[in-house]
Amino acid sequence: QSALAQPPSASGSPGQSVSISCTGTSSDIGTYDYVSWYQQHPGRAPKLILYEVNKRPSGVPDRFSGSKSGNTASLTVSGLQTDDEAAYYCSTYAGRTNMIFGGGTKLTVL
Amino acid sequence: QVQLVQPGSDLKKPGASVKVSCKASGRTLSNYGLNWVRQAPGQGPEWMGWINMNNGKPYYAQAFTGRFVFSFDTSVSTAYLEISGLQSDDTAVYYCATDVAVAGRKAYDIWGQGTTVIVSS
Numbered sequence: 001q002s003a004l005a006q007p008p009s010a011s012g013s014p015g016q017s018v019s020i021s022c023t024g025t026s027s028d029i030g031t032y033d034y035v036s037w038y039q040q041h042p043g044r045a046p047k048l049i050l051y052e053v054n055k056r057p058s059g060v061p062d063r064f065s066g067s068k069s070g071n072t073a074s075l076t077v078s079g080l081q082t083d084d085e086a087a088y089y090c091s092t093y094a095g096r097t098n099m100i101f102g103g104g105t106k107l108t109v110l
Numbered sequence: 111q112v113q114l115v116q117p118g119s120d121l122k123k124p125g126a127s128v129k130v131s132c133k134a135s136g137r138t139l140s141n142y143g144l145n146w147v148r149q150a151p152g153q154g155p156e157w158m159g160w161i162n163m164n165n166g167k168p169y170y171a172q173a174f175t176g177r178f179v180f181s182f183d184t185s186v187s188t189a190y191l192e193i194s195g196l197q198s199d200d201t202a203v204y205y206c207a208t209d210v211a212v213a214g215r216k217a218y219d220i221w222g223q224g225t226t227v228i229v230s231s
Contacts, residue, residue, distance in 0.1 A: 001172075003154060034216035038155075045205055045224055046155060051217035058211065089154050093216040097169050099145075099157040 001028065001094050004102035011108040017078045020105045022090030023071060028100060030071040034093035037066060037075045040104075041086045050075065077107070085109045112137045112210050114222035121228045127194040130225045132206035134187045142208045144189045145218060146180060150202040161189060196229045203227075 005023040012018035022035070029035060035053045038046035048057050053073065054066040063078045073092070077084055090102040115133045122128050132144065146158040159170040161180040168180040182189040193200060204225050207218035 003156075006154075032216075036215075036217035045221040046207075046218075047221075048212070048217055048219045051212050051215050051219075055215075057219055091155075091157075091217070097160070098171060099216065101147075101155040101157060104154040 001098065001100050004029070004090050004092060004100055006088075006090060006102040006105045008103070009106045009108065011110055012077075012080045013110045014080050014082065016080050017076060018080060018107065019074050019076045020088055020090075020107070022073045022075070022092075022102050024073075024092055024100070025071055028071075028092045028094040029068065029073055031095070032093045033068065035066065035068055035073040036091045037064075038089045038091065039084075039086045040089065046089060080109050082109050112142075112208065112220050114206050114208065114220055116204075116206060116222035116225045118223075119226040119228065121230065122196050123231055124196055124198060124229055126196050126229075127192060128196060128227055130191045130193075130204050130227065132189045132191070132222050134189070137210075142210065142213065144180075144182065145207045146191050147205045147207055147218075148174075148202045149205065149224075150199070155205070158191075163189070193227070196227075198229050200227060201229045 037050040040046045049060050050066040053068045065076045087104045089104045094100045113135045143160045145160040148156045158174040161168045177194050179192045206222040208220050212219050
């Protein structure tokens with residue numbers, strides 16, 4: 001399977017909202033509600049911030065939200081903070097125990 | 111709380127083999143799957159596959175068949191990724207990851223710190 005398609009970069013000012021898209025196919029995102037999102041700061045391991053499209057693990061602020069329509073999922077970060085500057089990766093289940101990640105979006109807080 | 115501990119880095123020559131470890135602490139992994147994820151420099155993560163810690167059965171993503179072997183040793187609560195015939199494009203950070211609080215939800219909430227494998231002559 002090919003990597004999920006994400007825009008390489010996104011940006012916003014502190015306090016603003018920004019959305020990042022993640023496009024797959026009818027065989028992965030279009031079929032399964034198992035889209036997850038990860039935040040990764042330089043030199044650190046990815047951190048799970050959303051799973052099953054829009055569910056937040058314990059400790060993740062509600063400024064992070066997710067949605068899905070057709071073959072595309074989206075992550076929205078509201079009330080941008082400087083610590084939100086990081087790379088964001090989407091991931092989805094693709095059937096037969098396979099998982100696919102996106103190429104990543106570098107979020108810059110201006 | 112489960113923690114996954116990995117060594118920091120390893121430098122290998124082309125053609126050599128490497129065995130990356132992932133030690134679980136805080137809770138046994140026997141009820142979980144242990145996944146391996148590769149991240150090449152400047153790239154997104156790539157799911158390599160997983161091993162069922164209950165029965166030891168591994169599953170490899172299509173791009174990671176042949177030179178890659180997953181195993182684990184329950185006596186030391188440690189999983190292993192072995193890569194043979196190393197090539198320069200195997201240079202990457204290798205993470206182990208599992209799902210604990212989100213078990214069965216096809217997401218990974220526990221990650222090791224990652225092991226950087228550098229393949230260079």
